[in-house]
Amino acid sequence: MAGRTGFEGNIEYFLQAVDNNGNVGMVTLSGQDLAEGGTPYGSTWSGPKTYGITLGDSDSDGMPDAYEAQHACLVNGNDSAADPDYDTLSNLQEFGADTNPCVGDSDGGGDNDGSEKTRGRNPLNKNDDKQLTITVARNGNNRLIGWPVGSGDNSVMTAITSSIAPPPPSLARRQDQSSSDPIRDNQL
Numbered sequence: 001m002a003g004r005t006g007f008e009g010n011i012e013y014f015l016q017a018v019d020n021n022g023n024v025g026m027v028t029l030s031g032q033d034l035a036e037g038g039t040p041y042g043s044t045w046s047g048p049k050t051y052g053i054t055l056g057d058s059d060s061d062g063m064p065d066a067y068e069a070q071h072a073c074l075v076n077g078n079d080s081a082a083d084p085d086y087d088t089l090s091n092l093q094e095f096g097a098d099t100n101p102c103v104g105d106s107d108g109g110g111d112n113d114g115s116e117k118t119r120g121r122n123p124l125n126k127n128d129d130k131q132l133t134i135t136v137a138r139n140g141n142n143r144l145i146g147w148p149v150g151s152g153d154n155s156v157m158t159a160i161t162s163s164i165a166p167p168p169p170s171l172a173r174r175q176d177q178s179s180s181d182p183i184r185d186n187q188l
């Protein structure tokens, strides 16, 4: 906040508020130095004084116009509960969390915003993201799927190797005619 004031006569205030997204709101107030009820403070006044600054919200959905203008996926109308980036956080929740409502993984670390918020990670810092790397390997006619121990968030995600049986001969023959990629043909 920036301000200029005096203890008598006319005063002029410049108030500037900046939220975490860089949106700026500013009001200029001038006139006598008055208390909330209009009573002059006069020479007895001492600060601080507090003013509420409301950013414009034309569609009354809780997200200021300046925020909506920064994110193209937000529409004119109440879309506070919508989730256009499919990360399980509503637009209003993303506004509150300073995450990008149009990008599911705001920090680009591989773990989406909803997952991070639910599990206490920072959706604005890619260094704490968790990812699951799945490997597919061929073992004779079988395909082995696995992922590393401890790579998930709970005990279900322990080391697992699954074996998928090869397709029946009739299907395998049709696939052989359409493609030479056995992994794709098995639709893993």
Ligand SMILES: [Ca+2]
Pocket (backbone or CB within 6 Å): 057, 058, 059, 060, 061, 062, 063, 064, 065, 068
């Ligand atoms: Ca709005």
Ligand SMILES: [Ca+2]
Pocket (backbone or CB within 6 Å): 082, 083, 084, 085, 086, 087, 088, 089, 090, 091, 094, 101
């Ligand atoms: Ca979302």
Ligand SMILES: [Ca+2]
Pocket (backbone or CB within 6 Å): 105, 106, 107, 108, 109, 110, 111, 112, 113, 116, 123, 125, 126, 129
């Ligand atoms: Ca992330």
Ligand SMILES: [Ca+2]
Pocket (backbone or CB within 6 Å): 107, 109, 111, 116, 121, 122, 123, 124, 125, 126, 127, 128, 129
């Ligand atoms: Ca993160």
